[in-house]
Amino acid sequence: MGGDYAPQEIVKGAVLAAQKDDVEIFLVGTANVLEKELAKHKFTANGSSIHIVGASEFINENESPVDVIRRKPNCSVAVAAKMVKSGEADALFSAGSSGAAAISAIQFIGMVDGVYRPALVGSLGSFAPNTVMVDLGANVDCKPYQFLTFAIAGSVYAKRFLGISDPKIALLSTGSEESKGNDAVREAYSLLKNSGLNFVGNIEGGDILTGKANVIVCDGFVGNVLLKFYESIGAYAQVWIERKLRKHPPLRALARLLFKRLFPATKISRETEKQGGGILWGIDGVVKIAHGASRAPQIANAIESAKEAVKAGVVETLKSELVRFNQGGKS
Amino acid sequence: MNIEEQIKDILARITRVDKSIITRQSTFKEIKADSLDVVQALVAVEETFGIEIPDEEAQKFQNFGDFVTYVENKVAQGQKV
Numbered sequence: 071m072g073g074d075y076a077p078q079e080i081v082k083g084a085v086l087a088a089q090k091d092d093v094e095i096f097l098v099g100t101a102n103v104l105e106k107e108l109a110k111h112k113f114t115a116n117g118s119s120i121h122i123v124g125a126s127e128f129i130n131e132n133e134s135p136v137d138v139i140r141r142k143p144n145c146s147v148a149v150a151a152k153m154v155k156s157g158e159a160d161a162l163f164s165a166g167s168s169g170a171a172a173i174s175a176i177q178f179i180g181m182v183d184g185v186y187r188p189a190l191v192g193s194l195g196s197f198a199p200n201t202v203m204v205d206l207g208a209n210v211d212c213k214p215y216q217f218l219t220f221a222i223a224g225s226v227y228a229k230r231f232l233g234i235s236d237p238k239i240a241l242l243s244t245g246s247e248e249s250k251g252n253d254a255v256r257e258a259y260s261l262l263k264n265s266g267l268n269f270v271g272n273i274e275g276g277d278i279l280t281g282k283a284n285v286i287v288c289d290g291f292v293g294n295v296l297l298k299f300y301e302s303i304g305a306y307a308q309v310w311i312e313r314k315l316r317k318h319p320p321l322r323a324l325a326r327l328l329f330k331r332l333f334p335a336t337k338i339s340r341e342t343e344k345q346g347g348g349i350l351w352g353i354d355g356v357v358k359i360a361h362g363a364s365r366a367p368q369i370a371n372a373i374e375s376a377k378e379a380v381k382a383g384v385v386e387t388l389k390s391e392l393v394r395f396n397q398g399g400k401s
Numbered sequence: 402m403n404i405e406e407q408i409k410d411i412l413a414r415i416t417r418v419d420k421s422i423i424t425r426q427s428t429f430k431e432i433k434a435d436s437l438d439v440v441q442a443l444v445a446v447e448e449t450f451g452i453e454i455p456d457e458e459a460q461k462f463q464n465f466g467d468f469v470t471y472v473e474n475k476v477a478q479g480q481k482v
Contacts, residue, residue: 136440140456173437177444186417213433215417 071099071146072128072166073369074362080165081107083369088119090370093377096159098123098146125149128166135169139177147171151178154355161356161376165347165364172208175353182385184392185219185352190290190359191227192348194300198279200234202227203286206348207294217241217258217287221267222395223351224285226388232284236268240283242292243272254289262287266398304329346372349379351388356380404450404476405469411445412438412465425466432465450476 071077077099084095085108097104101124113120127145129138138148147166151174153159162179164171172188181188190206193199204224209216221239228237241259243251248259250272262269273282278296288296308329315322346368347360358376360368402410405425413420416434423432429439443454446468452475462468 134436136436139440139444176437177441211435213417 071097071104071125072164072170072362073360073364074165075365076165077103077107079364079366080369082111082366083364084120084373085111085113086366086370087373088113091374091377093119093373095120095373096123096150096153097121098125098150098153099128100124100126123149123153129170130167133167133170135167135173138170138173145170145174148174148178151175151357154357155179160380161358163347163358163360163369163372163376165360165362165369165372167362168207168359171357171359172350175350175355175357179353179355179357182352182354182389182392184396185223186213186216188350188352188357189216189220189223190293190348191220191224191351192297193227193232194279198281200228200232200281200284201278201286202232202237202284203278203288203293203296204351205288205290205293206297207290208350209290210294211291212254212289214254214257214261217254217289218261218265219352219392220287221262221265221269221285222391223388224287225267226384226391227351228284230382230384230387234284237284238270238282239267239285239287240270240273240277242278242286242288243274245274246272248272258287266395346370346375349376349384351384354385356385404473407449408442408446408469408472409465411449412442415441415445423465425464425469427465428463429465446472452476452479 071080073080084097087093088095097120101122104122125144125146127142129142129145138145147164147170150162154162155178187209189204190208191202191204192206194201194203202224204220225237225239228234241255241262243255270283278286311325312322315325347358350357350359356376356379358372360372409420409423412423416432416438418432443459447454450472
């Protein structure tokens with residue numbers, strides 16, 4: 071039960087999700103706090119589609135996420151992960167510490183065979199609707215072979231959610247030549263080139279939105295910086311243009327209209343909002359994490375999309391693609 | 402298999418490095434083990450040998466050899482009891 075606005079917004083979001091969707095929700099956290107919060111929505115745990123699971127410990131943002139394993143194995147996110155492992159729940163969702171959620175998932179649910187660490191995969195939406203990026207922040211430092219599993223996960227996402235039959239995969243670097251980039255990227259280039267995947271080589275930052283690649287692979291440090299910059303463009307561009315046109319009210323009104331109706335940039339954050347966060351790909355179960363600042367509507371969306379991921383069988387698809395890849399077949 | 406080989410297997414499995422590069426002198430950094438790898442290895446070793454390794458002891462390990470020596474001593478102590 072983490073998040074900047076927990077438990078109020080999380081519980082409200084769960085109630086919203088339960089009201090509009092056929093979904094059974096387990097709220098994991100301090101039981102009496104959750105019961106009080108649920109009661110505010112005239113929702114009681116008994117006999118409804120929302121249940122409460124007590125967990126006395128929690129991980130603060132200033133604590134090391136690794137503490138989940140040895141010091142706080144009964145914190146709420148760890149308890150939730152164990153419920154997925156045991157089959158009591160189909161998916162885990164957290165708006166708390168992303169690191170703690172990822173580490174709980176790794177330790178208590180486990181990884182899909184052949185995957186070292188989970189990655190966050192996401193579509194770039196408006197400007198590049200047929201492009202996904204991996205990793206969006208789960209792995210700040212990456213080993214070269216991780217880029218290979220990122221490419222496979224991104225490929226599965228592009229096929230499954232964007233309907234692209236043979237996604238083009240590119241490595242994000244500082245130049246198109248094989249020799250460009252840091253050590254990990256250069257080694258990853260060689261692995262991807264010889265992988266049998268539809269690898270189109272390196273692309274630079276300026277190529278991200280051009281559609282040259284459907285799957286852009288990078289480490290989580292680069293991916294997370296880019297994601298947050300990308301999400302900020304729409305709102306910032308609107309403010310900037312309106313300020314520039316301050317002395318020209320008719321043009322300013324037109325600009326506002328264009329942003330509202332036509333300009334795709336403002337949709338970027340709306341799409342992110344709609345998805346309600348990202349799936350941790352590579353975990354042997356559906357794990358969805360959201361921004362800590364998520365409010366009830368985003369929480370509800372995230373719960374709904376976690377359910378869709380379970381129904382779509384994303385974990386099973388990734389497993390079968392990895393098996394096919396390891397057997398020498400093209401992913 | 403002796404204790405050193407068992408710990409080497411655990412560490413190699415978790416970090417995905419080739420077991421042959423792990424020596425008693427190897428630091429965790431040299432075998433590219435990050436903090437999560439180290440904690441996972443500690444948990445796996447504790448479960449394998451039925452021992453407990455307090456964090457304050459684990460933080461003293463300078464290299465793989467220190468880790469192995471600690472576990473060997475702890476297992477030997479347990480066997481005497």
